Amino acid sequence: MANTLAKTRKAIMRTFFLNSFNRDVVILIIISVAIGSLLAGIVAMAANSYFSETISTLVGEYGEFDLLINVREEMKEAGRTQIEKVIGQVFPGATLKEGPTLTGLTSFFVGLPAEYKTKQAYETMDSIFGSVPGRSGISIMTEPRITVRAVPEGARQLVIEQIMQIDGVLFAFRDGGSVTVIIKSLEQSSYVNAEIEKLFAQYHIIDIAFPVGSEPENAIRLGEQLADAVRAEKAAGYAESVSVDSKNNEMVYLTSTMIELKRFLTAFITKAALTPAAGVRVTAGDVIVFQGTAANAPSPGTAPEPDNVLVQVTAVKDDGSADGMVIQGNPMEMSNTQGYAVINNAIGELVGTASFHNPRAALGNALHETAGVVEQIPGIAQDAQNMTSIANKTLDNYGTSLTAIEQTLASLGNAGTTIEAATSGLANLNTGGIQSQVTNSSRAIGSVLNTLQVARLLNADVASSINELTVTQQNLANLQAGLSALENVSATARQAQSAIDGIVTNGNNTVTSLRSFDVSGTRQTLNDINGRLAQLQAFDTPLVAAQLQYLGAAVPNLKDEEISQSIKLLDQFIAGQVIPSQRLQLLTKSSITPDFVAPVIYNVVGHSNLSLYTSALGVIEPDPRAEVMMILSQVKAILAGMISLIAVILFLALDHTAIMSVIRRQRTVGKTLKTKGWRRLAQSIQNTFTAPECLYGMGIGALLLTAMFVLSGGGIPYLPWVGVPFLGAALGWLIANNAEKISPLATDEVIAGEALGLSFDEVMREIVIPNSRPGLLQTLNRRKMKFR
Known part of the structure; x- marks a missing residue:
């Protein structure tokens, strides 16, 4: 540990305090970074200033102008005169500047005084400058501003109202198909932008796409029906059809009428x-x-x-x-x-084959037939009134008729009683026994008569007896016939009594039911009907019949080809408007998913042959001027980065390749690679990446490039800052592996110097550096050379 610290202290002393070649390398690196950074910064700054000045020349300074009016080149003089006239009348104090002419259009920039920067003025700019001859468009340039695009037509008013409540917003207005937000100050732009993003995060658009052939007949009405159905769901709560602005766009009403007219014509074509x-x-x-x-x-x-x-x-x-x-x-x-x-x-x-049906002819016939029916209404009403009169008279006699029926039933009951009394006596008479006795008596008399007939032959006086017996026998026969009739009368009387009893019983039940009938209520109903019939008679049926006949005659007398051509023209007109036919849009809360509303939509549409997906309420587009400035800053960073890359390559190639060649010589002196086998290949690969000269090159390259990028503000697209040192190391590694080719080492002179006892610093300053590529190191080394 102590040995390592001693070596480290010695290296630091040698590098920064002693007059050694290490200090020369440190000074070289510092000066290289300074020169490279300064050069990259100057080039980048010059380019940025040039482009910024060019933009300012073209469109003015930031916030200087508010409007850009394009006029066709051949009419720019007349256009300029009219613009001056308009701003003098409507915007006194406004400034006007003529811009460049590009692609046949001349640009005119207008700066408005602060008191005229209002929502109403910006929304009517097209009409204010509508009289400018050759005008090809007008654009808003007021800064700072934010433009919100891709907002559905029906949601723009909602977006404007919500944005207007954000602190820092001067006003928001419709700008063609977008919503433009004018901000009070540049410092508030970031806050307003963040608040608009929060607003958009609360909502999203559910797009309903219909395939070809399944488009709704009236997309506007269907959109409203879908919004009502989704809004009826408790979990949804909020839903609006925003495909079109059905509340503020007059063209929508006209187009909706056209859609209905097309549907009408389609219904009546053959x-x-x-x-x-x-x-x-x-x-x-x-x-x-x-x-x-x-x-x-x-x-x-x-x-x-x-x-x-x-x-x-x-x-x-x-x-x-x-x-x-x-x-x-x-x-x-x-x-x-x-x-x-x-x-x-x-x-x-x-x-x-085909069969045909003409709805127009069917409608005309139906109207004529209906007119004929209407003409019969007065007679039908009169007949109905007569029937009600008859019914009222019937009700008047209703009570009397019931009383008569009751009396008749009572009489029938009495008759039944009489018949019962009469038949009861007959029932006690044994007509059968009497008939048997009469029959026997008649037979006995017959026998006597036969005997007397024989006796009359003997005695004529018997004739009178025979006559009397004959009369008696005849009377007995008559009596027998009467008894038979009497028996039949008794049976018939009993049947009559039974029938009378049934009639009386059923009649009494019927009378009871009839007594329960609401005569007064029925009479009131008949009176009401009679009143309605009177009103119907007072109805001007001839006028209605005439109107129906007129409608029958007024059924469009169009040919089918005329109807089909009209439908095609309507389709062309409808397709030219901002009226979707294959896509509807619903604005809902962001928490509502397509899966949640899908069953409701399928139920309203009537089928599931459609697609559902979500999209953002709008897309925030930053200020174009700010975007241009951002692009310029990126260009500035790229230029600084490219200059830094070139400077690093030059410094490595001109100054450090000689040093890397010396390091390589020191590494290879007295060492040889393995003569064969995989060890030779492995050692070659290892030397390629881990050799001292390679490590030196990678370190110097990473240090130079990172320092220059930081000091000059350089940058490379798609390369993060963490990748800059690795890029510098890659350049150093590449140059280190080719150091001897770029700056060959004078080996004989180095060996001679070492033989003369020169130190490493002296060999580098007196032999290696003077013989290397001319560069910054060679220039700095001249003041320390002893042998010139």
Whole structure:
């Protein structure tokens, strides 16, 4: 330990206090760093000053101008005159400077007085300078400012209101498709920028992307419905449709009307239901031709005729059938329903058949039929009133009728009692026994009659007895018939009594039910109906019928090709506006994820054939002037770094290669590499990286480059500061391995000097340095040379 400390103290004494070559190396390093840093700093500063001055010349000093107005070069004089006139009337005291002309446009810079730097003035700059002839655009240059881009149209007002509440913001306004924030002072720029970032962190945009063919018919209304549905979720709380500014943009209202008009026209264009032929498949957008009113059927290879009917496929179903709309001709007058494909305006193969439906004709017929029904309303109302009158009269007789029914039922009950009394006597009479006795008596009389007939032959006086017996027998027969009738009457009376009893019982139940009927309530209902019918009769049905007939006649008498062309024009107009059709945007809190709102969105849209992803509410774009200055500072650092690199390479090559050659000679004197085998290769590799001259080169290179970078402010893109020493070491290592090639050592002279007893310092100063490459070390060494 003591030995090491002694060596260290000796090295320090030799390096800094004794007049040794080590001190010469330290002085060389110090002077090299000073010269290299000064040179790099001067070059970088000169370049930065030049570019900064150039920018100031072009666009003025920082904060000097507020507006940049571009005017076409051929009209710059008239443009300048008008700009002067405008600022004299609207912004008295404003300054105007003509800038350079680039790509056919001349720039005019306008500086506004502080009292005119207001939100209202900046939002109306386009209209204020709208009369400038040849104007090609106007840009805001007021500094300091922050520009926020990529803010959805519908969210810009919210962003402006939130930013205006930040301390240090003078005002914020719409600047084309961006939001520009004017800051009170440059010192507050960082704070305002941080607060805007915090604001944006609270929200994010949920983008809903629809694939081609699944776009909503009215994206504006669907966006509002989605926002309402998401907002209804308790966990969401906040959601707004921000695809467009539906509250402030008048063009949105017009475009929404256009969307609805397109939907109306699409609903009333003639529809075609296509049934493809076997093996044929159609796709959306295909055009199919039909004969129409042409004299001949479509012929493959020819172009469609004006009288042909053309159908464009709009949707294809799973079973291969398709729907289409007529874009030319009148299909309702044709009989041939076979269609052929149209490819490059040439008729192709048979596609299939089609049936057609004209909603316009159906609507007209329905309106005419409805008008006819309306004309019948007065008669229907009068008939209904007559029926209510009859019903009221029926209700008036309702109570009397029930009383009569009750009396009838009572009479039937009495009749039943009488019949019961009569039949009860008949029930006690044995008509069967009497009939049997009468039958026996009649037979006995018959036998007597037979006997008397024989006796009459003997005695004629018996004839009178025979006649009397005959009469008696006849009376017995009549009595028997009466008894049979009496028995039938008894049975019939019993049936009648049973029927009367059933009628009375059911009648009493019916009367009970009828007594429970609300006659007064029914009468009130009939009166109400009668009043409504009176109002209906007072209704001006002829006028309504006339209006319906007018509407039927006013159904758009448009041809299908006119409707299809109108739809195409509407599509072109709608597509030219800031109205999304394939993407909707919802503004929500940053805690709401697409997975959370996905079920709600799928439910409102009606399908899940869409994509959900999130994006930031906006992107903060720093001040362009500050960005340019930052770029210039980066250029300055790069120039300083490149000059430092060149200086290190030159100093290493011109000054230190001689030293490294000497170190290499001292390392190799009396030593030889292994003659063969892997040890020779390993030793060569080891010497390449760990040889003393290499370590010296890497140390000096790292020290020189790091010191120059620090003092000159150098920098290299994508190279962190920790990498600078390693880069310097790499340069030193590369030069150390080529030191003898760059600065060969005069070995014979060195050996001769050593033989004469010269010390190491004297050998370096008198032999090695004078014979090395001319450089800073050689210049510093001249004052110490003894042999010149």
